Amino acid sequence: MLKNLNLTRAVEGLKNKDFKATELLESVIDRIEERNNRINAFITVVDFDNLKKKASEADKKIATGDYPILSGIPFGVKDAICTKGIRSTGAAKILDNYKAPYSATVVKKIEDNGAIMVGKQNCDSFGHGASNEQSMYGLVRNPIDESRVAGGSSGGSAAAVADNQCIFSVAEDTGGSIRQPASFCGVVGLRPSYGRNSRYGIMPMASSLDTVGPIAKSVEDIAVLMEIMAGRDEKDATTVNEPVPNYSKEINKSIKNLKIGIPKEYMELDGLDSEVEKIMNSKIKELEELGVQIQSVSLPHTKYAIPTYYILVPSEDSSNLGRLDGIRYGVRVDGNELYDIYAGSRAAGFPAEVKRRIIIGTYSLSAGYYDAYYRKAQKVRTLISRDFEEVFKKVDVLLTSTSPFPAFKIGEKVDDILQMYTADAFVAPAALAGLPALSVPGGLTKDNLPVGLQIIGPRMGEAQVLNVGNKICFNNADIQIIRIYG
Amino acid sequence: MSNLDINDIERVAGLANLRLIPKEKKSYLKDLTAVFDYINILNEVNTEDVPETAQVTGLEDVVREDKISSCSKDTVDSIKNQFPESDNNLLKVKTVFKE
Numbered sequence: 116m117l118k119n120l121n122l123t124r125a126v127e128g129l130k131n132k133d134f135k136a137t138e139l140l141e142s143v144i145d146r147i148e149e150r151n152n153r154i155n156a157f158i159t160v161v162d163f164d165n166l167k168k169k170a171s172e173a174d175k176k177i178a179t180g181d182y183p184i185l186s187g188i189p190f191g192v193k194d195a196i197c198t199k200g201i202r203s204t205g206a207a208k209i210l211d212n213y214k215a216p217y218s219a220t221v222v223k224k225i226e227d228n229g230a231i232m233v234g235k236q237n238c239d240s241f242g243h244g245a246s247n248e249q250s251m252y253g254l255v256r257n258p259i260d261e262s263r264v265a266g267g268s269s270g271g272s273a274a275a276v277a278d279n280q281c282i283f284s285v286a287e288d289t290g291g292s293i294r295q296p297a298s299f300c301g302v303v304g305l306r307p308s309y310g311r312n313s314r315y316g317i318m319p320m321a322s323s324l325d326t327v328g329p330i331a332k333s334v335e336d337i338a339v340l341m342e343i344m345a346g347r348d349e350k351d352a353t354t355v356n357e358p359v360p361n362y363s364k365e366i367n368k369s370i371k372n373l374k375i376g377i378p379k380e381y382m383e384l385d386g387l388d389s390e391v392e393k394i395m396n397s398k399i400k401e402l403e404e405l406g407v408q409i410q411s412v413s414l415p416h417t418k419y420a421i422p423t424y425y426i427l428v429p430s431e432d433s434s435n436l437g438r439l440d441g442i443r444y445g446v447r448v449d450g451n452e453l454y455d456i457y458a459g460s461r462a463a464g465f466p467a468e469v470k471r472r473i474i475i476g477t478y479s480l481s482a483g484y485y486d487a488y489y490r491k492a493q494k495v496r497t498l499i500s501r502d503f504e505e506v507f508k509k510v511d512v513l514l515t516s517t518s519p520f521p522a523f524k525i526g527e528k529v530d531d532i533l534q535m536y537t538a539d540a541f542v543a544p545a546a547l548a549g550l551p552a553l554s555v556p557g558g559l560t561k562d563n564l565p566v567g568l569q570i571i572g573p574r575m576g577e578a579q580v581l582n583v584g585n586k587i588c589f590n591n592a593d594i595q596i597i598r599i600y601g
Numbered sequence: 602m603s604n605l606d607i608n609d610i611e612r613v614a615g616l617a618n619l620r621l622i623p624k625e626k627k628s629y630l631k632d633l634t635a636v637f638d639y640i641n642i643l644n645e646v647n648t649e650d651v652p653e654t655a656q657v658t659g660l661e662d663v664v665r666e667d668k669i670s671s672c673s674k675d676t677v678d679s680i681k682n683q684f685p686e687s688d689n690n691l692l693k694v695k696t697v698f699k700e
Contacts, residue, residue: 494646
């Protein structure tokens with residue numbers, strides 16, 4: 116079952132000539148064909164003959180012994196990320212026919228390293244959602260329990276990895292869009308520090324928070340991918356010019372005497388599922404046995420993160436989405452006057468949640484309300500960041516659950532927007548502060564639903580975050596085997 | 602309680618170039634009222650003398666050389682092919698100015 120391999124094992128297998136890239140590809144494509152009707156993780160699948168050609172070329176290169184590390188590895192890309200010549204819809208009908216003239220820098224870097232993109236993955240339209248029920252191409256089912264959501268917004272990217280429809284995914288995280296679906300689907304997902312990976316070619320949502328990161332089956336895979344994805348890009352002026360660590364090496368360091376903080380506001384949240392809490396506590400105990408020093412810490416502004424997030428993000432959203440008006444690209448709805456084209460194309464091309472956020476954002480930014488909402492939220496954002504700065508003077512990383520609860524039922528929260536928004540309670544704060552945060556599978560509930568644990572680090576602290584995540588995943592080998600390799 | 606009414610929704614939808622049907626207006630009014638009632642919790646926070654966070658990288662004055670870089674004919678064509686309506690290589694839109 117080649118499709119079940121994680122990235123590291125697939126790379127190893129190709130290197131040792133245990134199997135060919137064409138066989139690996141076929142295994143993945145067969146799985147997509149078998150499952151996509153049900154799971155709906157892919158909006159667009161690349162033409163099979165084209166893929167086969169690429170895999171054969173990869174095999175030839177691998178045979179020479181001189182080839183880039185990801186040669187012949189099938190991967191998927193969230194549809195809100197531009198890919199040259201392949202339709203990129205952002206899961207909204209306004210871009211139903213859009214073929215980007217260029218690829219996002221991160222996708223280009225992955226492809227330059229030999230990986231083969233098999234398709235574009237479903238998500239909430241333009242990343243607006245926490246359940247992947249807000250896609251105009253249908254919802255994504257959780258492969259672990261198909262009556263439940265895959266999480267969002269990168270639901271397709273997480274579900275595809277969990278369901279072995281690709282070896283890894285490239286996704287985007289504004290306020291939890293990589294971590295929350297990774298936790299719901301039992302896979303690993305990293306939101307890097309803001310500025311670590313280039314955002315060039317990402318359909319912008321909230322530009323001051325957007326990040327691009329990998330979703331994969333193990334922490335070692337994430338380490339390999341980050342070594343390729345990270346770094347300064349002259350096409351994204353917010354990328355920082357700092358050397359990229361050798362993450363693969365860093366994740367094998369000892370964590371003895373490391374200080375891990377447990378934010379009490381997260382543990383005391385109303386609505387924290389008791390099974391999630393239990394898994395957290397048992398993991399804390401395991402870490403203590405590894406010689407880690409655990410301490411309870413306080414992030415006093417935690418409860419203000421969601422209201423802050425839901426002013427800043429819709430505001431930046433509404434501004435960014437202004438470019439979609441049916442004029443230069445995308446689907447145009449005709450009208451008698453120019454305004455009719457704008458208003459009609461946007462009405463037909465955006466789903467309800469996108470419209471809702473545009474209205475919230477435009478209102479927050481409109482004359483007379485800017486100071487009360489947007490400026491106020493930017494100030495609270497400073498306080499939220501300061502909470503983290505203070506805490507990282509005392510501890511090396513923070514450990515929380517990724518979500519207060521495991522994957523919920525399809526339709527359960529879709530009509531209650533505040534409940535849906537608070538699903539981001541544990542993932543939004545780190546995003547506001549621009550910090551790196553990783554979700555790894557931490558355990559299973561009685562119903563066999565995966566529960567993700569989140570490790571948050573200081574800015575540019577990916578190496579330590581991944582190292583701790585790797586230790587948690589290591590102890591979780593049984594879940595990995597049941598859920599991923601089973 | 603926020604004092605939003607249907608006129609606010611219409612005004613904002615107009616600013617955002619968004620055509621809404623009456624059912625949507627009603628539903629967004631309900632949603633917005635709930636969201637802003639919730640968001641008002643931020644008024645509890647004392648933000649006097651707190652600076653705003655507009656960016657988190659700390660980078661300043663990121664500049665590049667001001668030079669034109671060309672792109673291939675393929676790229677130019679792929680951009681032009683995206684035009685919903687074109688005439689002789691020009692992007693076609695409705696009249697902007699009226700007599």
